[in-house]
Amino acid sequence: MRQVLEEYRGLIKKRSIVMVALAIMLLSLTLFSISIGSMSLSLGKVVEVLTFIFLPSSRRMDPSLVRIIINLRLPRIIMAIIAGACLGIAGTILQVILRNPLASPYTIGVTSSAAFGAALAIILGAGIIGWMGKNIIYMNPYVVVFNAFTFSAMCSIIVAFLSLYKGTSPSATILAGIAMTYLFSAATSLLQYFGTTEQIAALVFWVFGDLGKAEWLDVSITSCIFLITLPLIMWLTGDYNALISSDEVAESLGVNVRTVRIISLIMASLLTATPIAFIGTISFIGLLAPHIARLVIGLDYRYLVPTSALIGAILLLAADTAGRTVLSPLILPVGILTAFMGVPLFLYLLLKRREGYL
């Protein structure tokens, strides 16, 4: 008996080490990412400027350097971290509540409905919070953001209701999500058909997720959503563990399956809709991060949720850092990079793993 507990403690210790290692990796990647750009800095300089920013002292610092870091690099990098974490967690909880290793924010239609909201604003000029006129040059970005968010929220409410009607079975939820995805993609195509070339170009540009759009306000809103949903999701992790096997088993263990599923669906939608509304669609992070996290940490959701947040953040920041360096000075939108980097990684996992439950 003593030995079993010893072994279990060993497992927990190993998991903590993995999580600390990931956190260190994220931190070093962050510092590296701050250092690169049109004005390349040494890592020492980066640390120096950061201490100057966060711990004001009497030391003098080149104001243009500080401005570059505060206004250009930090919002982008912090947004990459937060958005990656949001998408990683959203994918993880969707995969368990839908009991499907292929589930991701795409599965429940959140992404295509966000694109439709954006199209409505960009092409028809119709915004939920005000009309913005047909001239995209005077476009107010927040009209697009609000539209994208509203439509993805609406889509997930529809999906939640449809699945509730069918007793929240995973397959009903997935089918409802797929139906919504097609509906909103068709509606977006219809709008594109009537749009001008410039409008379509603007829409396409919006759809490529691009972290360059991120401002401090966007970063703060997304962080707020992240910090509000995280405790609730962590509270539900015990229920997720029970849900791995089947609804029947989870219920017999005392989990209120229906409630957990609806709450999680809403949390996942919020975690996806918010970053996507600000930076556009980001593919693959929500699918890939949970798989890598399961591989390195195991299936206990109390560890899996924070780990997939860390991995989502690392993946998105790494993709964006690569997007800023490979064709420098040209910056590639991160949404394209995540797909290019994600597919080979995903195929590798697919071929390497033996276990059915990914």
Place this chain on the structure above:
Amino acid sequence: MILRVAGVCFRYGSLPVLKDVTFEVNKGEVVCILGPNGSGKTTLLRCINRLLRPYKGSVLVNERDVISLKRGEIAKIFGYVPQIEENRFPLTVFEAVMLGRKPHMGWRPSKRDFKAVSDILRDLDLEGLAMRKVSELSGGEWRKVIMARALAQEPEVLLLDEPTNHLDLKHQVEVLSLVRTLAKKKGLCVIMAMHDINLALRFSDKVIVISEGRIVFSGKVSELSPSIVERVYGIKVEVLHDGNGIPIIIPAI
């Protein structure tokens, strides 16, 4: 501790499955439910712990109606071992059994949870497998893990659906002896749906035979007559006696 199933009726859509099922189980009793495929054994077990809701009748535990309880409270009373649990996942055996502590546990396992799990692993002789992944176990080992999970709930009533499915002879006897010992030692009520009549009779105190959703026999093991078995299963049987008053029923060929 007394479990009373009173007039339970259940239907899937318009198809009636259980018709006015009534029986009682006392503390420390092992009751087996026999009946042909599709007679409603599984549905009955699922109605008892409210995985399904009967449209008529009630299930009472110490005179408290199960309908009035929360899911978490029900999980402290009933441990349930489903007939098949297909989905195997790479959770360690220790963690899988820890899932049974869910109704008692806060966010993280306490000392008591750890002790309960390691005691059960010892009782079921699963200690050697504790750190193995569930997805790597044999069918029999997996059944035992599911049983261990149900026991970790520290239930008052254990509902077992075909507990000996997929088990070889040794494991069948092992699991059923354990169930019987626990029933006697801890005063558990055990209700198990079984196909193997002789195995069931050997380890039970009472037998309930259901056919097409109705109870056709309910009584002591020694009182089960071959005519009931013949009527319910629709084949001729012979009865031998093992000397302890437990009938051995074999098909007459």
